[in-house]
Amino acid sequence: MLRVESISKTFNPGTINEKKALCGVSLHLAPGDFVTVIGGNGAGKSTLLNAVAGTWPVDDGRILIDNVDVTGLPDFRRAKYIGRVFQDPMMGTAANMQLVENLALALRRGKTRTLRWGVTKAESEQYRERLAQLGLGLEDRLTVRVGLLSGGQRQAVTLLMASLMQPKLLLLDEHTAALDPKTAAKVLEISDQIVSENNLTTLMVTHNMKDAIRHGNRLIMLHEGRIVLDISGEEKKNMTVPQLLEMFHTVSGSDDANDKMLLS
């Protein structure tokens, strides 16, 4: 479903701030793969997801989604293939538009915006049902301004928005990091539900090793712009947090793992 072929990205090349964020990363995802991504701060996790989403062009390499070469397409042209949830709950929704308007925008992801009315009656019904499935009581608040919802609610809505129009690829970048533990767990549960219901091919970045092991069918670890660990199947299922930390230490060559990595 996703083929990333030795992509590289250097920020601020030729300056004192030069930073090789991705160094020839290759990654293949089969349809339905749910891959969790871990790594220390600055390892290149967000950069990898941004490269796939097309936030900026990569310096080298190719990116194919469902056999379509998207390397030369900017983010809004790749949007029809990709559903995204950002770390910041404010990023995924338009605060001063209504809940129903946000969903309607998402239903038309990647489609030409015409001069037909922005929200139809029939789709409002559909939204009500889908919102009810989230179990957050949002189904009766279709006309509320999204800015009035809590961070967790907004993140759940963003997840729903990402999946309304079935994406070929779902990108989740620490989408629960800004939430309190209870809300984070709820949003993760919703993520699992949405991914399995729609059989979505997913890349999920997390700092929580326990979550990284528990969710998905495959786990990769990034370090200094390279994939240093790629496990799946039984090997991943039987992985424990101490083992994973051990591996992290080995690749990073330091004992004091990044604070955030210890959160698990």
Added chain:
Amino acid sequence: MLEYFASLNGAALLRACPGGIAQGLIWGIMALGVYMTFRMLDLADLTVDGSFATGGAACVMLIANGWNPELALLIAFLTGLVAGAVTGLLHTKLGIPAILAGILTQISLYSINLNIMGKANQAINVNATVLRITSNANLLWRTIVIVAVCCVALISVLYWYLGTEHGSALRATGSNGAMSRALGINTDTMKIVGLALGNGLVALSGGMLSQYQGFADVNMGRGAIVIGLAAVIIGEVLAEAIIGKRLNFWLRLLFVVIGSIVYYLVYVFVLWLKFPANDMKLLTAIVVAIFLAVPYLQKMRKSSFHHAGVRARAQQKGGDR
């Protein structure tokens, strides 16, 4: 003091009101354009000071060349579209900050407007043309009705457009660019479209004003952005106070025009009080600054470092005792 009050003439104020309403309605269309960029796209667009005069200049020169005044207004609208699109291109394709892009277009328009008119101002030969929009006292009420109908029609078109898929995408662009792109919206295109439409309205308004006052002047748009903002803000405050929760989007747009009318009635009133006309722009700027500051100051009243400091000192004293 007594002398001053005695010199004020109530009848003169009444006589001046219809003119205030007419001007308010005409500038209301300009305020709708500002609403489009300032509220929908969240851009402070300074192109308008130039495009307003461009609309007026184009309109006057076309009429001088025998064009039908209504057709001239349509062309005025088109000139605004182009001006706005230029600002949009400077901003999105050349990476110039929106405010600066607007200023650049505005300054270029000053030269362009002089070129259109050949000199700093041009009058319409009122005897040779039948104008439907005119400050002629006998036809003033008819003018008011015509412009009011135009306003309602434009509000309805804007309401419809902003409710469509395309218009929703434009509003989304102003509300959250990153989200919009993730949903496949070309935010650059949307900004260009919004700036073009906004300036189209502004230039249309400039064309109408030139017909109303019978001439166009290169400086007729000076400070237009501030008047537009004043109308938008006055409208919002009034709408909030009068309609409150039941405010829908159509009424919001209507109140932009109402805000403009109120602005011009206040303008007429302040002039009637013998406030020097030269100081009106200063007064307007102060009023707009105050209204723009209100939301911020309200927030500061609820939580500011100053108050936190006062509370901390009070607690400290309580603790010492």
